[in-house]
Each structure stands twice: as C-alpha cells, then as structure tokens.
Amino acid sequence: MSLTEDKSNGAPVPSKPRWAIVGGGMLGMTLAHRLAGQGKDVTLIEAGESLGGLASPWSIGGITWDRHHHAILLSDWRLRSILGELGLEKETRWVEARTGLYVKGKLFPISNLVEYMQFPALGIAGQARLAFTILYASKINDWKKLEGIPAEDWLIGLSGRRTFEMFWVPLMKSRLGENYRQASAAFVWSTIQRMYAARRSGLKKEMFGYVEGGYARIIERFEEVLGTNGVRVIKGCRVEAVEPEGGRFVLDQAGGGRLSFDRVVVTTPTHVASHLIRGLKDGERSRLENVRYQDVVCPSLLLSKPLANYYMTNIHDHDAPFSAVIEMSAMVDSRSFEGHALVYLPRYVATDDPFLQKDDGEIEQSFLGALERMYPDFRRGHVVRFQVSRTPLVMAVPTLRYSDHLPPMKTSLPGLYIISSAHIVNGSVSVNEIIQLAERTARAFAEGSGDGLGFLGGRT
Ligand SMILES: Cc1cc2nc3c(=O)[nH]c(=O)nc-3n(C[C@H](O)[C@H](O)[C@H](O)COP(=O)(O)OP(=O)(O)OC[C@H]3O[C@@H](n4cnc5c(N)ncnc54)[C@H](O)[C@@H]3O)c2cc1C
Numbered sequence: 001m002s003l004t005e006d007k008s009n010g011a012p013v014p015s016k017p018r019w020a021i022v023g024g025g026m027l028g029m030t031l032a033h034r035l036a037g038q039g040k041d042v043t044l045i046e047a048g049e050s051l052g053g054l055a056s057p058w059s060i061g062g063i064t065w066d067r068h069h070h071a072i073l074l075s076d077w078r079l080r081s082i083l084g085e086l087g088l089e090k091e092t093r094w095v096e097a098r099t100g101l102y103v104k105g106k107l108f109p110i111s112n113l114v115e116y117m118q119f120p121a122l123g124i125a126g127q128a129r130l131a132f133t134i135l136y137a138s139k140i141n142d143w144k145k146l147e148g149i150p151a152e153d154w155l156i157g158l159s160g161r162r163t164f165e166m167f168w169v170p171l172m173k174s175r176l177g178e179n180y181r182q183a184s185a186a187f188v189w190s191t192i193q194r195m196y197a198a199r200r201s202g203l204k205k206e207m208f209g210y211v212e213g214g215y216a217r218i219i220e221r222f223e224e225v226l227g228t229n230g231v232r233v234i235k236g237c238r239v240e241a242v243e244p245e246g247g248r249f250v251l252d253q254a255g256g257g258r259l260s261f262d263r264v265v266v267t268t269p270t271h272v273a274s275h276l277i278r279g280l281k282d283g284e285r286s287r288l289e290n291v292r293y294q295d296v297v298c299p300s301l302l303l304s305k306p307l308a309n310y311y312m313t314n315i316h317d318h319d320a321p322f323s324a325v326i327e328m329s330a331m332v333d334s335r336s337f338e339g340h341a342l343v344y345l346p347r348y349v350a351t352d353d354p355f356l357q358k359d360d361g362e363i364e365q366s367f368l369g370a371l372e373r374m375y376p377d378f379r380r381g382h383v384v385r386f387q388v389s390r391t392p393l394v395m396a397v398p399t400l401r402y403s404d405h406l407p408p409m410k411t412s413l414p415g416l417y418i419i420s421s422a423h424i425v426n427g428s429v430s431v432n433e434i435i436q437l438a439e440r441t442a443r444a445f446a447e448g449s450g451d452g453l454g455f456l457g458g459r460t
Contacts, residue, residue, distance in 0.1 A: 016041045020251060020259065022239050022276070023267035025053025027421065027434045029222050030082065031265060034442035036229040043261070044231055045251070047238035051223055054394060055431060057216035061302040061385035063337050065214045068298055068389065069326040069344040071097075071311065072209040075197035076432035078439065086221045088211050097208040097311035097331040101170055102374060104317065107308055112206075119167065126163040133158040137192040143426045146185035147401050154185035170314035174324035175428070177348030179294050179397045187398040190428045208311060208331050242266065243278045244413050263415045265441075269293060269393040270407060273418045280411060287407035291422050293393040295356065298346040299367060302385040306330070306341040307375050320374070321366045322347045340384060345371075351392065360388045395429050396422040409441070417441075 019035055021028045024046030032044040050056055058067040072079055074094065083089055098111045101119065109115045113134065117127050136158060140146070146154065151172065155164045171191065172180035195206075211217050226233055238254035242264055251259045266273045274280070274288035306329060313325040322345040329341040345367050349355050364386045371378050396402075403425040409417050419441050427433040 017262035018043065018260075019263045019265070020045060020249070020261040021265045021267060022242070022251070023053065024048070024051040024233070024235065025267065025434075026055050026431050027419070027438050028053075028265075028267040029219075029226065030435050030438035031267065031419070031442055032226055032231045032233075033082075033222070033229065034439055035445065036226070036231045038442065038446050040445075042231045043234060043259070044226065045234045045237050045239060045259075047236070047254075049236050050219070051233065051235065052215060052219040054391065055215045056219060057214060058300075058387075058389070060300050060342075060387045061340070063302065063340070063342070064216050065300075065328070065332075065337070065342060066216075067300070068296070068391070068394075069328055069346070070210075070215055070431070071331060072211075073194075073197070073432070074207045074209065075194075076430070078435040079432040082222075082435055083211065083218070086218065086225055088218060088221055091212045091217065092209050093212065093333070094207045094209045095331050098309065100308070100310035100313040101167070102313050102315045102317060102320075102325075103166060103170075105374075107310065107313065109310075110314075116167070121166050122163050126160060126166070129159045130163050130167060133163075134192055134195070137189050138196045140189060143186050143189050144403070146189050147403060149185040150400065151183040151185050151188050152181065155188060166316060170316045170324075173348075174312070174314045175348065175395075176397065177294065177323045177350075178353075179292075179348065179350060182292065182397050182399045184398055184400045184402060186402070186426065187428070190398075190426060194428050194430075210332050212336070214332075214336070239276060241278055242276050242416070244416070247415075249413075249416060263417075265417045265419055267420055270396075270418060270420055270422050271393060273420070277411070277413070277416065277418075279413055284407055284412060287405065288418070290405060291407075292397045292399055293351055293422075294348050294395055294397055295351055295353070295390070295392045296346055296348050296394045297355065297363065297388065297390050298344055299363060299386055299388045301343040301345065301383060301387075302337065303341040303343060303382045304384055305377070305382045306334075307343060307371070307378060320370050321363075322370065325371075325374075348394075356390070363388055 019040050019042045021032050021044045024044050028044055029051060032042050036042045054068055055070060056067055057064050083092060098109055100107045101110045103121050108119055110119060117131050122130060155168045159168065172183060176183055223233060239251050240254050241252040243250045249261050249264045266276060270288040270291045274285050307327050309330040310327055311330045315324060324346060326344040329337055368380055409419045409423060411418060421429050421434055424433045424437055
C-alpha cells in the first residue's frame with residue numbers, strides 16, 4: 001500500500017491500494033471496469049497501440065472491421081449486458097444467419113436442430129443417433145467426468161463412426177483444427193450447451209448479432225467509459241517483467257520505465273505470464289507453461305461477390321487448407337464493407353505446426369485454390385484484397401483432465417494474480433465467457449483479497 005500526505009495534519013496516511021491489470025483485451029477491460037466500479041484505483045496496461053487484443057480491428061482495403069471474425073449470440077447475456085452499459089444496445093443488429101456443412105462438393109444447411117436431423121449424408125440411423133447425442137449431452141450437468149474421456153471415443157460411442165466423421169469432426173475442426181484429436185468430451189459438451197443456451201433461456205431460436213462498426217465501435221466506447229470511471233489506460237506499453245519488491249510489484253516496461261503497484265492481475269496467455277513474472281515457484285511456472293495452446297492463421301478476404309451467404313461453413317473434406325469458411329457479409333449488411341463481401345478463412349494450428357513457416361503468398365495460393373474447388377462461381381478476379389493475420393496462443397486446447405493441470409489464479413506471491421481465457425474450464429472460449437470470468441473474479445476481489453479464487457469456470 002502506498003502513502004500519501006494527510007491534507008489536515010500533514011501526517012502520512014495509507015492511500016488506496018493501486019491495482020494494475022496487464023493486458024487490455026476484453027478480459028482486462030471488463031475486469032478494470034468492474035474493479036473501478038468497486039471504487040478501486042485501477043491502471044490498465046496494454047502492449048498494443050489500441051485496446052481489444054484478439055477482438056481488435058484492422059483495416060483491409062480501406063475498410064475497418066474485426067481482425068478475427070466475431071459474432072454475438074442472442075444467448076450471450078453477459079456480453080449483451082455490458083453492451084447495454086456501454087449504451088450500444090440500439091446499435092446492435094440481429095440476424096438469422098445460416099450455418100452450413102460442406103461435404104464432398106456439396107453445401108448443406110445446418111442452421112438449427114431440424115436441419116441437423118435432416119442432414120441427408122447421415123442416413124436415418126445416423127440422424128437419430130445425432131439427435132440422441134445432442135439431447136443426451138444437453139441433459140448432463142457433471143462436465144468434470146467428461147474431461148477424462150477423449151472427445152473422439154465419446155462421440156463414436158454415442159453417435160457412431162459415420163456421424164462422428166461427417167458431423168462432429170468438421171464442427172470440432174472449425175474451433176480446434178487438427179487439435180480436435182487432443183480434445184476431451186467436455187469440449188463437445190460445452191459446445192452443445194452453447195447450442196442449447198438460447199432454448200434453455202426461453203428464446204425460441206438462436207440469432208447472430210453485431211454492433212454497427214464491429215468490435216472497433218465496442219472497444220472505442222469501452223475505452224471512453226473506462227476513462228469516465230477513472231481507469232488509467234496506458235497503451236503501447238509492453239510489460240517485460242513483474243518483480244516483487246518490498247511488498248509491492250514493479251513493472252518494467254519495454255524501452256525503459258518502471259511502474260509500481262500494490263496488486264497486479266496478469267491477463268495474458270499463461271506462457272507469457274510465466275515469462276513476465278519473477279519469483280514464482282518452479283512448480284507454478286511449469287503448470288503455467290504446460291497449458292497447451294493453439295495459434296491461428298486467419299486471412300481476411302475482401303471480395304467483389306459473395307461466396308454462398310452462409311455465415312459459417314464447417315468443412316468435412318480433408319483437402320481444405322482452412323478450418324472453416326466465415327462469410328461475415330452473410331450476417332453484416334454489406335454497406336459496412338462498401339458493397340463488398342468480407343470472408344475469413346481461419347486455420348487453427350498447434351504452436352509448432354510447420355504450416356506456420358509458410359509465407360503469405362503460399363497461403364494465398366493454396367487457400368484461393370481451395371475456394372475455387374469448393375465454390376463453382378468463385379473466381380480469383382473477385383478478390384479485392386487478401387490479408388493474412390497470424391496470432392500465437394489464441395486459445396488453450398481443452399485436453400484430457402484439463403482443469404486438473406491448470407495453475408490457480410492466485411499465485412504464491414501475495415497480491416499477484418494470473419487470470420486468462422485458459423481459466424475457462426467448462427465453457428467454450430468466447431467474449432461472453434471472458435466477461436463472466438472477469439465478473440466472477442471481480443466479485444471474488446470485492447469479497448476479500450481474492451482468497452476465493454481457484455479455478456473459476458465460465459458458466460454461472
Ligand atoms: C479467430 C477467432 C475468432 C473468434 N470468434 C469469436 C466469436 O465469434 N465470438 C466470441 O465471443 N469470441 C470469439 N473469439 C474469442 C475472443 O476473441 C476471445 O475469447 C477474447 O477476445 C479474449 O480476450 P482476452 O482479453 O482474454 O485475451 P486477448 O484478447 O488475447 O488480450 C490479451 C491482451 O494482453 C496484451 N498483452 C500481451 N502481453 C502483454 C505484455 N507483456 N504487456 C502488456 N500487454 C500485453 C495483448 O496485446 C492483448 O491485448 C474468437 C477468437 C479468435 C482468435
């Protein structure tokens with residue numbers, strides 16, 4: 001705790017503890033917002049020139065939109081509540097966008113449960129087993145047990161091999177790439193729970209939403225509100241080390257400069273946190289570094305013509321070099337893209353995948369070749385801009401017995417916490433879950449010094 005001078009008699013009195021949050025993604029921003037709401041003295045420190053992290057925008061062909069595709073679901077209650085606080089409800093648009101599955105040269109609609117059940121490639125027995133799997137999983141409450149079962153074994157047992165390969169593999173690959181082979185059944189369970197979230201909460205159907213202007217608008221408004229609530233935001237400040245010193249923490253900045261705080265919350269991936277923080281025990285460090293992450297290579301394409309007007313297409317065929325096709329302009333009014341179509345072709349890869357060595361030109365050639373094979377009306381001449389984003393450590397892979405190996409959020413250094421998307425143990429990683437995690441963490445801090453922090457799941 002720092003000391004300030006008492007205005008009345010000049011004697012030093014303890015001032016409010018100073019909190020630093022390292023990482024200005026949606027997690028860091030929400031935590032800063034909630035802690036400031038509790039009257040805490042908060043500084044948010046972000047390495048990038050702007051806030052937002054994975055949700056931040058970039059510019060492609062003169063159009064500013066999300067660097068990584070983002071959709072809001074009607075059932076994303078916590079995110080919607082924050083949008084309400086930011087005054088963005090009226091700028092949010094809701095759309096019944098379609099989801100598809102590409103199998104052997106054909107695109108099938110799978111936008112809702114009825115369409116899943118009618119998916120012809122499965123046959124009647126396969127359709128029935130798929131329906132049974134979804135219904136069965138939606139009734140399970142004890143997700144922990146599922147963490148010990150490989151997703152593949154669980155799904156083949158419930159749905160049969162054909163339905164596993166036709167339906168479940170493309171769905172898992174769209175979020176995990178080839179890492180789906182490492183996933184536990186708990187990942188599938190959380191995906192099904194998310195599919196059912198709208199119905200569980202009384203909504204008739206799920207819808208996709210976006211804020212006009214994309215996440216650029218959300219982040220801009222969030223930053224304004226943080227400023228109004230007294231959060232100090234420091235951008236373009238990469239923290240290189242967090243060192244305990246005399247009961248406080250000194251943050252070394254890249255390029256020189258030191259900042260001192262009483263409490264520090266690091267919201268970066270756990271591997272980054274492990275490198276930053278001095279004085280952790282070996283056991284803590286190895287738990288932080290043993291979390292298995294995946295990277296994403298995510299080209300954005302600005303096209304003069306749409307592809308097929310499906311928001312998301314999962315892919316069964318093995319020769320596609322990307323994990324899914326996301327046609328943002330099937331959801332967002334194309335006037336936001338000056339009449340163009342905006343498409344994302346993400347490929348999720350292990351952090352040591354040789355694919356990461358490919359240059360942008362090679363990626364462009366192989367990805368456009370695949371689009372030509374998949375969409376007969378697509379021509380290379382439709383491509384106005386092809387721009388590749390590469391981001392490491394975007395998501396922890398939900399491996400077997402994942403939560404048993406996770407490092408706790410409270411470190412052995414009193415006043416230092418590591419809270420990251422890796423701590424979402426029973427939800428699929430999304431902004432909604434990130435906000436829930438931040439809010440549950442903030443509540444634990446409000447109740448004391450964070451002693452209650454263990455492994456908080458995303459779900460309330
Ligand atoms: C391709 C893709 C598609 C997605 N689609 C959706 C979707 O449709 N819907 C949805 O809800 N979610 C989606 N997500 C997930 C969502 O974007 C993330 O869950 C969320 O943005 C994570 O926020 P975060 O704050 O935990 O992490 P991050 O956004 O990674 O924030 C961490 C921040 O820490 C900063 N940082 C790192 N090191 C330092 C340092 N040394 N010093 C200071 N700062 C540092 C980084 O610059 C970054 O800003 C998607 C993610 C990806 C990658």
